[in-house]
Amino acid sequence: MSLDTLTLLPVTQPLTGHVSPPGSKSITNRALLLAGLARGTSRLTGALKSDDTRYMAEALRAMGVTVDEPDATTFVVTSSGAWQEPAEPLFLGNAGTATRFLTAAVALQKGRFTVDGDQHMRKRPILPLVEALQSLGVAIAAPSGCPPVAIDAKGGFSKDRVVIDAGLSSQYVSALLMAAPLTRQPFEIELKGAEIGARGYIDLTLAAMRAFGASVEEVSASIWRVQPTGYRAADFHVEPDASAATYLWGAEVLTGGKIDIGTPAEAFTQPDAKAHAVISAFPHMPAVIDGSQMQDAIPTIAVLAAFNETPVRFVGIANLRVKECDRIRALSTGLNAIRPGLATEEGDDLIVAADPALAGQVLPARIDTFADHRIAMSFALAGLKISGITILDPGCVAKTYPDYWDALASLGVTFEKP
Template structure:
C-alpha cells in the first residue's frame, strides 16, 4: 500500500454550500489517531505478531509506519484498515534520517523510543514541526543519560542510542504536551532498572491521553503503579497483542456538531459514551447546543475546542474558552487561527484575551449576506474541518487547502458528500 504523504494543495479552496436542513445518515468515522500511533509503538516494542484492526491510515500514521519500518519493524496490511506488525522486541538504527512532517505524536514518541537503538537516529519534520517545542522531553531523556542533540529546542534532533538506558527516575514538565509523559511511560519498561516517571505539575492539559496510554500499555502486557505525582514501572516486556482501534473521537466531534447545528441524526456506528478518548466527553456538551455554558474549560479536550468554538458562534450569547493555552503550539496557533477565521465571518465575532478565546455568539450571523468568506486553514486539519461547520448555516464559507484534512481524516470531504452536503472546489 502506498504510504506517501497527501499532496499539499495550499492554493486550492473548497466552498461548503449552505445546508440548514437536518442532516441524516450513517457513516463510519476513521480509527483514532491517538490509539493507532500508540498501538503501533507498543506493537513495535513487543516480540511476535500483533494485529491492529480499524487503524487510521492518514498522514500522521503513515509517517509513523514508515519510521518504524526504517527501524526494523515489519509492517504489512491484510486489509485497508488492518495492520500486522511483526517485531523482535528491539529496534535497529535507521539507515537514513526519519522525516515526520508535522506529526507531533510520532515525533515525541519516536524521540523517546529511539534511545533503545544501538546507534544514531536523526528526526526531522517540516517547517511547522521545526517550530513545535520538544525540549522538555529532550531534557528528561538527557537526565536519564541519553545522548540527545537538539540545537533549537524544536526538531531536528539526533538521538545517539546505546540500546537502552539506566536512569531510575525522571521528572517531566508536561505543561506544553501530555505526549511527553506518554512517550516516557511507553519507554519505561525497557529500562535496565525500570523507571519512575514524575510530573512536575499535577494539573496538565490532556491528562486523559496519559490514561489512554496507561490502559493501552496494560493491554500489551505491562503493569504500572500509580504514585503521588506519577507512576513507577518495573523492567518488563511488552507482549504481542491483537487490538481493535476505536473510532476517532476528535473526528467524531465534527459529525456530532453537524447533528446539533442542523437538528439532524447521524449514526457513526458506536456509542459515544462508550469511547475512551478524552474528546468523547464533549458529546453531551455538543448535544446541549445552543445552551452552552458561559465559560468552557477546554484543557482536557483541546482538539475538540475548534469544533466548540465555531458552534459557539451560533449560541446566542458570548462564550469564553479557558485552559486552552496549549493550542498555541499545535499544528498552528489555533487560538489565533480561530479568532482570525471567526472574524472573517464577522469582524466582531471573536477576540483573544490573553490565552482565552471569547466568541460573541449574540451576533445575528444568519442575516449576513456575505458570499465570499475566505478561511485560511493554516494547513491545519482541525481549522479546516471546524469551519466547514459554519458553512452549513452561512453562505459562502470557503476554506483554503482542504487537502490538509489528510492528516487525520483523509475522506472528510467525501463524508460530507455522503451526508448530502454540497461542496464546490476552486483553484
C-alpha cells in the same frame, strides 16, 4: 484532495444518515509504537490510515520492523523488539504523537537516530522531553528546542527515575511511559508541578501499554512506576476517533439532524468525547468552557459558539498555541474573517461573540487553515449555515480524516469546486 480551495453550500434541511468516523489517531499511533517494540506479530484492527499514522509506520519500517497493511483499517506488525539504526533521518511530517513517542523509544535502542518533521513540526516544542532524556544520560540534542532531534543511543538509561514538565503536552509523559518497560530495572516517572495537558491521554497510554503486556502502577496523581517487562505482541482493536466524531456531532446539532456514528458518546475512552455533553447543549452552551481536558475538540466547539445564543469564553486552552498551528490565533482569524469582531483573544483565552442570526447570511470568507486539519474540518461547520465559506487547503484533512469531505457529501452536503 488536491484542490486548493473548497466552498461549502449551506444545507437546506437537517443532515441525517450514517457515518463511521475513522479509527483514533491517538490510539493507532500508540498501538503502532508498542507493536513495533514487542516481539512477535501484532494485528491492529479498526486503525486509522492517515498521514500521521503512515509517518509512524514508515519510521518503523525504516528501523527494520515489518508493517503490512492487508486492508484499509488493519496493520500487521512483526518485530524482533529491537530496532536498527535507520539509513536516513526519521521524517514524521507534522505528527506530534509520532515525533514525541519515537524520540523516547529510540533513546533505548542502539545507534544514531534523527527525528525530524516538516516546517510546522519544526516549530513545535520538544525541549522538556529532550531535557528529561538528557537527565537519564541519553546523548540527545535539539538545538532549537523543537525538531530535529539527534540521538546517539546506547541502549539504556543511567538512572531509574525521571522528572518531566508536562505543562505543554501530556505526550512527553506518554513517550516516557511507553519507553519505560524497555529499561533494565523498575522505572519511575514523576510530574514536575501539577500541570499536565489533557491527562485523559495518559489513560489511553496506560491502557495500550497494558494490552501489550506492560505492568504500570499509578503511585499517585503525579508518579508512575513501570516494571521492566518489555512488550509482547498482541491483537488490538482501535476505537473510532472521538475528535473526528466532534465534527459530526456539531453538524448534527447545527442542522437539527440525526447522524449515527455507530458508537455512543459514552463508549469512547478518549478525552475529546467529553465534548459531546457541551455540543449537546447547543444553542445554549455555557458561558465559560474549560478546554484543558478536551483540547482537540475546541476548534469544533468554537465554531459552533458563533451560532450559540450567548457568547462563550474558552479557558484552559493555552496549549492550543503549540499544536499543528497556533489554533487560538487560527480560530480568531477565521471567525473574524466571517465577521469582524466575532472573536477576541484575551491572553490565552478565546471569546466568541455568539450570534444565531449569522445562519442564513451571505458572508464570503476565505478560511486560512494554516495547514491544520482541525481548523479545516471545524470551519466547514460554519459553511453549513453561512453562504460563502471557502476552506483553503482542504486536503490538509488527510492528516487524520482523509475521507472527511466525502463523509459530509454522503450526508447531503454539496460544494463548489474551483
